[in-house]
Amino acid sequence: MEPAAALTADLVDEILLRLPPHDPASLVRAALVCKAWLRLVSGAGFRRRFRALHRTPPMLGFLCNLQDDDPRSSTNAAHNNRFVSCLPSSSIITRRRFIPKSSGSWRRCISGWRAIDARHGRVLLHSLPWGIVQKMVVWDPITDEQTELPELPQRLDPYHWGWNAAVMCAVDDGRCDHLDCHRGLFRVVFVGCCVSSGIGMFSRVYSSESGAWSEQLTSTNNHIYGCLHVEPCVLVRNALYFRFKHVAYYIILKYDLSSRQMSGIPMIPGVDTEEFMLIASEDGGLGFTGVEDSKLYLLSKEDTSNHHRWTKSRVINLGTLLPVDALATTPRLVGFADALSVLILSTGNGFFAINTKSSEVIKIEDSREVGGTVYNVVPYISFYTPLLG
Amino acid sequence: MAAPESGDGNNGAARMVTLISSDNTRFEVEAAAASLSQTLQLTILDGGGGGGDGIPLPNVDSATLSKVLEYCIKHAPAAANGGAPNATAVDRAELERFDNEFVNIDQSVLYSLIMAAHNLEIEGLQSLVAKKVADMIKGKSPMEIRRTLGFPDPTPEEQAEMNAHMLEYGWAYE
Numbered sequence: 001m002e003p004a005a006a007l008t009a010d011l012v013d014e015i016l017l018r019l020p021p022h023d024p025a026s027l028v029r030a031a032l033v034c035k036a037w038l039r040l041v042s043g044a045g046f047r048r049r050f051r052a053l054h055r056t057p058p059m060l061g062f063l064c065n066l067q068d069d070d071p072r073s074s075t076n077a078a079h080n081n082r083f084v085s086c087l088p089s090s091s092i093i094t095r096r097r098f099i100p101k102s103s104g105s106w107r108r109c110i111s112g113w114r115a116i117d118a119r120h121g122r123v124l125l126h127s128l129p130w131g132i133v134q135k136m137v138v139w140d141p142i143t144d145e146q147t148e149l150p151e152l153p154q155r156l157d158p159y160h161w162g163w164n165a166a167v168m169c170a171v172d173d174g175r176c177d178h179l180d181c182h183r184g185l186f187r188v189v190f191v192g193c194c195v196s197s198g199i200g201m202f203s204r205v206y207s208s209e210s211g212a213w214s215e216q217l218t219s220t221n222n223h224i225y226g227c228l229h230v231e232p233c234v235l236v237r238n239a240l241y242f243r244f245k246h247v248a249y250y251i252i253l254k255y256d257l258s259s260r261q262m263s264g265i266p267m268i269p270g271v272d273t274e275e276f277m278l279i280a281s282e283d284g285g286l287g288f289t290g291v292e293d294s295k296l297y298l299l300s301k302e303d304t305s306n307h308h309r310w311t312k313s314r315v316i317n318l319g320t321l322l323p324v325d326a327l328a329t330t331p332r333l334v335g336f337a338d339a340l341s342v343l344i345l346s347t348g349n350g351f352f353a354i355n356t357k358s359s360e361v362i363k364i365e366d367s368r369e370v371g372g373t374v375y376n377v378v379p380y381i382s383f384y385t386p387l388l389g
Numbered sequence: 390m391a392a393p394e395s396g397d398g399n400n401g402a403a404r405m406v407t408l409i410s411s412d413n414t415r416f417e418v419e420a421a422a423a424s425l426s427q428t429l430q431l432t433i434l435d436g437g438g439g440g441g442d443g444i445p446l447p448n449v450d451s452a453t454l455s456k457v458l459e460y461c462i463k464h465a466p467a468a469a470n471g472g473a474p475n476a477t478a479v480d481r482a483e484l485e486r487f488d489n490e491f492v493n494i495d496q497s498v499l500y501s502l503i504m505a506a507h508n509l510e511i512e513g514l515q516s517l518v519a520k521k522v523a524d525m526i527k528g529k530s531p532m533e534i535r536r537t538l539g540f541p542d543p544t545p546e547e548q549a550e551m552n553a554h555m556l557e558y559g560w561a562y563e
Contacts, residue, residue, distance in 0.1 A: 011519075014515060015503075018519050020527065023527065023528075028558045029531050030526060032554055032558075033540070034540070034547065035550070038551075386558065388554050388558075
């Protein structure tokens, strides 16, 4: 039999749909086999079927924020922030990786920008250096589309304001599966706190539909104030959770996406909370994690609105999961992908991604050096099907 | 004229149906196994395939059909349990082992199988074989994929067009 003749369009579709989503280069190369395959892979129907079959979008990579772009420093701009691609480590393809649309524009996009948050296929970036220009942009790395947000009504003086922000699809979970909404409407939730002005904690929401920031909402609870940091927050059950420092200890700020109400959740007293990271717990609620003595401690908050009780849910022994040289110094928690329950650790032997549910570990390969100390990383999770022809 | 005796029984013995390949070989199998095929299921529900009649399958040769039925017989009990929610881990591991062995076959047989699975609408088999071919092309360059699948080399025009796209997607080739 002539194999080429045997493979009808339907069969090719069946085959190409089963290429692994975490290896987008394979799909690009398959698309370039012939014109018929190219048309197939680039079509909207294929894109839809690919997402429907695989359901869970992969982590294509993460944006690396380097240490020297401290929010309080207006002179040190990180011009080397970059996109690190994730790869299947077990395969022989050690250098194939996804790079956002045109390589020229992604470099322009990331150097001189700080990645704040990413969700549902979009990345929220803030211009560097801090304090001189106040520009925020929502970027789609796949289409390279950028939306510049209008300036906030109040100027963000980096010496007196603490703030943080999050980007997401405009439609709540449950009414959107977020598999292919990156071209749709989005919103940006901004939370800020100005201790000296007496306003306390406040929030605004940018809607891409109206193209404007909402009115300012302030917290009715006077006790919720403190210093917020620009770092990725966690989205759990239709609420965003941000860390903030109240006098000398950390508190968690809960922002309810439906009611737009803010409330505070205390951390466990006596726990050294400097190095902890907010995560989604195994049961899908709020959790946090920290590293001590090569062990990853996972705690989850009991799901009661009145009591704030934390219980230890799991201990992951990194000693049995990571190579010895990765543990020569204590690994640092640098990022968490809430959509996948994946923690990213920076170690003496590069980055590792650990699934907090399955304990599966992936070594993230990258042929280039990061070029500085990593402050944090913002995971980018999306399906990718090439648009060619 | 379906055979009434063997066809309608819920009384003990499993109902059997006969399938006839393109080269006129007859295969007698349990209706439950043949019903993994959405296409055959309809015919069987209508009472077809029993007795001496048999269901002709003009697009499937005997070698392919025998392979298809091997798959169906193995998977029928799990399918009868509604995707086997009660299956033990051992059962699942056994099926997985069977599947891995099953697709470890010559390429030409794979193509015949994927076509048969497609025509007969056997979802699990279709998925299994498609995944196997996807694994074969994963990690290969477009030219290697063409050669793996036995495609003729591209015309110079086609190659030029593909080269232009390759430049745009250089990262996929590093």
